[in-house]
Amino acid sequence: MLERLLEVNNLEVSFKTYGGEVQAVRDVSFHVDKGEILAIVGESGSGKSVTVQSIMGLIPTPPGKIKNGEVLLEGQDLLKLSKRDMQKVKGSKISMVFQDPMTSLNPTMKVGKQIAESITTHQNIKGQEAKENAIDMIRRVGISNPAERYEQYPHEFSGGMRQRIMIAIALACHPKVLLADEPTTALDVTIQAQVLDLMKNLKDEMDTSIILITHDLGVVAETAERVAVMYGGMIVETAPVNELFNNPKHPYTWGLLESIPDIDAEDKKRLVPIEGAPPDLFSPPKGCPFAPRCKYAMDVCVEEMPPAFSIKDGHDAKCWLNDSRSPALKELVAAGRQFS
Amino acid sequence: MYIVKRILIMLLTIWVIASLTFLIMKFIPGDPFASDADVLPEEVLQNIRAKYNLDEPIAVQYVLYMKDLVTFDLGFSIQSETRSVNSIIADGAPASALLGLQALVIALALGLLLGIVAALNHNKVLDYASMFIAIIGISVPSFILAPLLIKYFAVEWGMLPVASWGTWQHSILPTLALAATPLAVIARFMRSSMLEVTNQNYIKTADAKGLSKTKLVIRHGIRNAILPVISFIGPLFVSLITGTFVIEKIFAIPGIGRYFVDSIFNRDYPVIMGTTIFFSVLLVLTLFIIDISYRYIDPRIKLTSGGE
Numbered sequence: 231m232l233e234r235l236l237e238v239n240n241l242e243v244s245f246k247t248y249g250g251e252v253q254a255v256r257d258v259s260f261h262v263d264k265g266e267i268l269a270i271v272g273e274s275g276s277g278k279s280v281t282v283q284s285i286m287g288l289i290p291t292p293p294g295k296i297k298n299g300e301v302l303l304e305g306q307d308l309l310k311l312s313k314r315d316m317q318k319v320k321g322s323k324i325s326m327v328f329q330d331p332m333t334s335l336n337p338t339m340k341v342g343k344q345i346a347e348s349i350t351t352h353q354n355i356k357g358q359e360a361k362e363n364a365i366d367m368i369r370r371v372g373i374s375n376p377a378e379r380y381e382q383y384p385h386e387f388s389g390g391m392r393q394r395i396m397i398a399i400a401l402a403c404h405p406k407v408l409l410a411d412e413p414t415t416a417l418d419v420t421i422q423a424q425v426l427d428l429m430k431n432l433k434d435e436m437d438t439s440i441i442l443i444t445h446d447l448g449v450v451a452e453t454a455e456r457v458a459v460m461y462g463g464m465i466v467e468t469a470p471v472n473e474l475f476n477n478p479k480h481p482y483t484w485g486l487l488e489s490i491p492d493i494d495a496e497d498k499k500r501l502v503p504i505e506g507a508p509p510d511l512f513s514p515p516k517g518c519p520f521a522p523r524c525k526y527a528m529d530v531c532v533e534e535m536p537p538a539f540s541i542k543d544g545h546d547a548k549c550w551l552n553d554s555r556s557p558a559l560k561e562l563v564a565a566g567r568q569f570s
Numbered sequence: 571m572y573i574v575k576r577i578l579i580m581l582l583t584i585w586v587i588a589s590l591t592f593l594i595m596k597f598i599p600g601d602p603f604a605s606d607a608d609v610l611p612e613e614v615l616q617n618i619r620a621k622y623n624l625d626e627p628i629a630v631q632y633v634l635y636m637k638d639l640v641t642f643d644l645g646f647s648i649q650s651e652t653r654s655v656n657s658i659i660a661d662g663a664p665a666s667a668l669l670g671l672q673a674l675v676i677a678l679a680l681g682l683l684l685g686i687v688a689a690l691n692h693n694k695v696l697d698y699a700s701m702f703i704a705i706i707g708i709s710v711p712s713f714i715l716a717p718l719l720i721k722y723f724a725v726e727w728g729m730l731p732v733a734s735w736g737t738w739q740h741s742i743l744p745t746l747a748l749a750a751t752p753l754a755v756i757a758r759f760m761r762s763s764m765l766e767v768t769n770q771n772y773i774k775t776a777d778a779k780g781l782s783k784t785k786l787v788i789r790h791g792i793r794n795a796i797l798p799v800i801s802f803i804g805p806l807f808v809s810l811i812t813g814t815f816v817i818e819k820i821f822a823i824p825g826i827g828r829y830f831v832d833s834i835f836n837r838d839y840p841v842i843m844g845t846t847i848f849f850s851v852l853l854v855l856t857l858f859i860i861d862i863s864y865r866y867i868d869p870r871i872k873l874t875s876g877g878e
């Protein structure tokens with residue numbers, strides 16, 4: 231039986247800027263089960279980072295504001311916690327790995343200290359023992375000579391090594407959920423695979439769940455169990471990985487799948503970007519956010535926000551094409567399938 | 571190896587400064603004995619000039635001076651013939667050093683504090699208040715601030731002595747007048763440095779660890795924000811030295827600055843040379859110490875890397 235670990239319900243986040251209010255996240259709901267890897271994909275600006283940063287309480291306020299919603303970790307709403315109580319959760323029950331390992335470590339602090347700091351903050355461990363735990367973490371993320379590495383500064387590490395250190399910091403207190411915001415985007419392809427493998431292995435060892443943000447559907451296919459596709463601040467489709475690749479039900483997802491180059495194909499398909507610009511988050515359309523770029527858009531799409539249509543258990547898509555009244559549904563889905 | 575190289579460069583710098591000063595000094599029109607020329611007979615003047623080698627060609631004077639300099643002999647003052655330049659410096663140094671160091675410490679301590687407070691309260695009342703103080707500090711020069719301080723704290727309210735030197739109370743007003751501008755500059759510098767650091771990714775990492783605000787600010791914020799400010803201590807030191815000239819004059823403090831200013835008016839060549847060299851040695855040494863400590867504080871810079 232799967233155990234529900236983290237549940238995000240009706241999350242709404244916006245930022246006040248000079249140009250007006252950016253509605254970065256609009257009514258986002260999803261969940262993560264124990265030991266599961268959930269991938270969040272979507273193009274730049276779709277609200278992926280804002281979503282996970284809200285879970286961590288890392289949204290800068292002002293200009294940001296969480297306007298609505300709840301983030302339930304084992305039933306407890308993190309958004310209702312005081313700053314102080316949230317500090318106890320951050321880094322111990324939930325932790326985060328960021329995109330850019332080159333700038334995410336403090337340049338004037340020994341990397342070992344940066345790991346030990348995480349340990350001493352949340353566990354009743356001090357001095358030498360904390361140091362030994364930190365050295366053990368350095369070893370566990372696959373860095374040799376951990377005791378010597380403890381004493382070194384970030385500039386003495388390569389990008390891949392720094393990301394390993396970031397993972398060591400994040401996992402030092404054995405969190406229940408690890409939020410990884412494009413952890414491998416800044417790395418070389420070969421290093422990317424190593425770091426992803428490392429995260430997967432440590433996840434199994436420590437029984438941690440992972441929310442993995444990525445642009446790379448190849449990474450999704452290899453690592454994740456379930457996928458949430460974000461567009462214009464909303465989750466437009468969620469499904470188990472196989473289901474999403476084989477039976478996508480949203481035109482934006484079709485576009486995403488179309489834009490992955492097929493490595494096995496004889497004639498290498500070029501990467502096809504989805505045409506058009508993302509929606510204006512200052513005044514998002516009342517209907518489907520994808521409508522202006524959607525080949526299949528109908529009158530209803532512009533008029534009314536599509537609800538989440540349940541395709542089958544665990545597979546939802548916010549697209550009017552899944553309404554039984556939609557005439558062209560069958561042909562269109564077939565059209566989508568040919569890209570997968 | 572790096573240190574040896576640095577020391578050689580320091581000596582070279584001092585030699586260049588000494589030579590340039592020597593040359594420029596000789597081209598200032600005027601004569602140390604201009605006021606005596608009417609009173610004393612020509613032969614006496616001739617004798618006095620000979621005593622200070624002033625009758626020799628400039629090249630010879632230069633060589634003679636440099637020869638004395640390497641033995642740390644700065645010669646005798648022309649104004650008060652009995653006093654050696656070394657003893658003038660030794661007399662004036664304690665007061666000047668106390669004044670300068672007090673101002674340095676206050677400018678750094680309060681400047682950093684003001685900058686940090688401003689940054690932590692970005693765009694709030696405390697930020698605006700700190701920067702208001704800073705702008706006043708930068709725009710009011712010390713020769714205006716000093717008389718104002720004297721007028722209120724000493725004359726009107728009688729809280730502190732008007733001028734001169736002796737007890738620590740005497741040093742308060744000159745220290746404040748001297749420290750005001752550098753304090754303000756440091757505050758602004760620290761504020762922007764701190765704001766920049768606050769936006770760095772590693773601060774997000776530290777925040778995501780669940781650190782308390784205090785630990786976050788001290789361990790990750792201030793430590794990194796202060797680095798660029800350290801490299802600023804060099805220019806700060808220069809402005810303090812030149813500042814002491816004015817302040818010592820206004821408050822009648824028996825420091826070196828006063829002798830330096832007087833010596834220029836009197837064309838007292840040995841004193842001009844001696845004090846200039848003294849100040850440049852001080853400055854070069856300070857820059858050296860800052861450089862070394864910077865390399866110690868910032869792990870990205872290694873002492874062995876020999877510069878770049």
Ligand SMILES: Nc1ncnc2c1ncn2[C@@H]1O[C@H](COP(=O)(O)OP(=O)(O)OP(=O)(O)O)[C@@H](O)[C@H]1O
Pocket residue numbers: 245246247252254272273274275276277278279280281290293294511
């Ligand atoms: N601090 C902020 N101030 C103003 N707007 C913000 C801020 N942070 C995020 N946004 C806005 O919120 C929207 C969503 O941003 P977010 O960073 O979540 O996108 P993303 O999906 O993570 O994109 P990427 O793939 O580029 O990382 C963007 O339009 C962005 O401009």
Ligand code: SF4
Pocket residue numbers: 480481482518519520521522524525526527528531536548549550551
């Ligand atoms: S709801 Fe309409 S516009 Fe939106 S994706 Fe579906 S078909 Fe396209």
Ligand SMILES: [Mg+2]
Pocket residue numbers: 278279280411
């Ligand atoms: Mg992002």
